Amino acid sequence: MAKARSRTAARKVKDKWKAKKWYNVLAPESFDNVTVAETLAENESTLIKRVTEVSLQDITNDFRKSHIKLFFEIYEVDGSNAKTRFIGHTLTSDYLRRMIRRKRSKVDGIYDVITRDGARVRIKPFATTDRRIQNSQKRVIRDMMKKTIGKQATTSTLSGFIKYIIDGKMGSEIYKSCKKIYPVKRVEIYKTHVISQPTIIIEEPKEPEPEEKPVEDKETLTEKQSEEQIEEEIIESKDEPIDEPIDEPVDEPADEPVDEPADEEIKEEPVEEELIEEEIDETTQEEQEEIEEEKKPVEEEIDQEEPSSEDETSTDEESEESSEEKKKE
Helix, strand or coil: CHHHHHHHHHHHCCCHHHHCEEEEEECCHHHCCCEEEEEEECCHHHHCCCEEEEEHHHHHCCHHHCCEEEEEEEEEEECCEEEEEEEEEEECHHHHHHHCCCCCCEEECCEEEECCCCCEEEEEEEEEECCCCCHHHHHHHHHHHHHHHHHHHHCCCHHHHHHHHHCCHHHHHHHHHHCCCCCEEEEEEEEEEEEECCCCCCCCCCCCCCCCCCCCCHHHHHHHHHHHHHHHHHHHHHHCCCCCCCCCCCCCCCCCCCCHHHHHHHHHHHHHHHHHHHHHHHHHHHHHHHHHHHHHHHHHHHHHHHHHHHHHHHHHHHHHHHHHHHHHC
16 A cells, blocks of 8 residues: 555656746846846746856957956846846956966955946955055055046946946056056956945937948949939039020032132242241341441541540640749749
């Protein structure tokens, strides 16, 4: 009797794996709702608050981001899809060990900030230096970290703030601010944790996506080009001025020779040129003769004026001699 009861009990036991279903785990909207993983569950209620760990390389397909681990928590199930929200991230331990060396200083801190949409986030940054530095310098570097992180958190939502951290922009901004105090080698935010989710819904403006032009066939392109050429020709014809009809001379009968007067003109042209050259030669000779005639009277006058000048000099000498004789008497 006991054996029969045990057999009946074994038949009644159901296989739990057959009762379970597969669900697709989707990333948040800030990560484009990418399918992150698949999970099994008997009921939808068992999926709530389940956490999945994913590498950023699996979402972006970028091998350089393989050291970043993201944590998503399921909060809603819609059919076979499980929606998640971001709850934190960390860096892998091997990546952190590579940055920390002997005879160097590590400056780390823990800061709680509130974002623009009311979310509370705990951030843990750290900075490394080339040499050991004093505690006073570490204190100032921590203050600069706190100021830059708090300033960025108050001006951005949770999704924008997390993207700013994951892309490495926050570390570079802290590096610039701390460089004035001491030349810091590297700044990283190695851990974040969302303490409370946002209380206000603020939609961030989406960047306009570039419109993809539809691929057209060669035939349609050639037809469009031909239409454009025709339109351009019509516009050019409108812009051109309309020529008025000109009264053309009536054609003479074919019997009369038309080309003869042109030949005569061509023959007469060299004769006219020779006559013009002869006339120019005659005029040049006449001009030269006139110039020579004009020069002759001018030379004669000059010759006549020269003796008169000598006479004047002689009269002057005689007058002087006479005056001297009178004085002697």
